[in-house]
Amino acid sequence: MREEDLYHHEPVLLKEVLYWLKVEKDKFYVDGTLGLGGHTRAILEAGAPTAKVYAFEWNENTLKIARERLKEYRDRLKIIPKSFVYIKEEIEKEGILVDGVLLDLGLSSFLIEGSGRGFTFQKDEPLDMRMSLELDLKAEDILNTFSEEELFRVFSRGEVPRAKSFVRYLLRKRKEKPFKTTFDLVSAVREFFKPPKRKEKDLLAVVFQALRIEVNHELENLERALKEVPEVLKSGGRFVIISFHSLEDRLVKRAFSSDQRLFVLTKKPIVPSPEEMKRNPRARSAKMRVAERR
Ligand SMILES: C[S@@+](CC[C@H](N)C(=O)[O-])C[C@H]1O[C@@H](n2cnc3c(N)ncnc32)[C@H](O)[C@@H]1O
Incomplete structure (x- = not known):
């Protein structure tokens, strides 16, 4: 760009x-x-x-x-x-x-294109999502350290479908390897939801948005x-x-x-x-x- x-x-x-x-x-x-x-x-x-x-x-x-x-x-x-x-x-x-x-x-x-902070699922960037560096938790901290209940709150509030089982899936994934980049999360979303191509973007948008809302206390x-x-x-x-x-x-x-x-x-x-x-x-x-x- x-x-x-x-x-x-x-x-x-x-x-x-x-x-x-x-x-x-x-x-x-x-x-x-x-x-x-x-x-x-x-x-x-x-x-x-x-x-x-x-x-x-x-x-x-x-x-x-x-x-x-x-x-x-x-x-x-x-x-x-x-x-x-x-x-x-x-x-x-x-x-x-x-x-x-x-x-x-x-x-x-x-912020989306130029910050390098992982706001978009279209680029592989660190899973940060903080709009301000004064915020304490990055998206990766939330994904890697929040409890099942906390993650469920984040994704159900963000209206992510099947939030409960999605969270359980994330917990299994993070045990194998902690989440680091946006593409780690993109792969997890694809593997879990197996969305048809035409729905994939909407689903990724909603998952990314739910996390961003939490990171920034929006x-x-x-x-x-x-x-x-x-x-x-x-x-x-x-x-x-x-x-x-x-x-x-x-x-x-x-x-x-x-x-x-x-x-x-x-x-x-x-x-x-x-x-x-x-x-x-x-x-x-x-x-x-x-x-x-x-
Ligand atoms: C949609 S953009 C605003 C664009 C602006 N109206 C313009 O015409 O250029 C939103 C901006 O608000 C900032 N922002 C979001 N939440 C904020 C907050 N709680 N306090 C201060 N700035 C915030 C973001 O960093 C971003 O730069």
């Missing part, structure tokens, strides 16, 4: 994000998932010359590139090299309330943000979340509709147009929900 492709990440639902965040000058926004800065740049441009963005990102290499790319906005952009679970804490330190918060969950093309992080972010929104401020799988979308939907502090603006999730899906395959599974602080 060419370097410029690696560093290119088309922001998903960009026009819709700007519209629903109601981006205007003189306002404060939080981008909880800066990535390579596509959404943040667009927010800064749409809110020029005075809108300000506080952007969170926890992947070290992504941060370096984003900092360099966005340096022209230095006086209106504060990059906070932390997980978005610290939004409330950090924004309270600033002594402000904000007009909008965006979370664009999931992986960037940069659902716990989202739950914490859903609880805490409304506290830093002004009345009328918007909370916009783009998710990429049903586990996340379900959490967002439930939390938004049961939260007395919020008013749901999207009864049904907003999805990318057919043109966007064609142009950007990563956008295919995107679902965006928006709520407004009362």
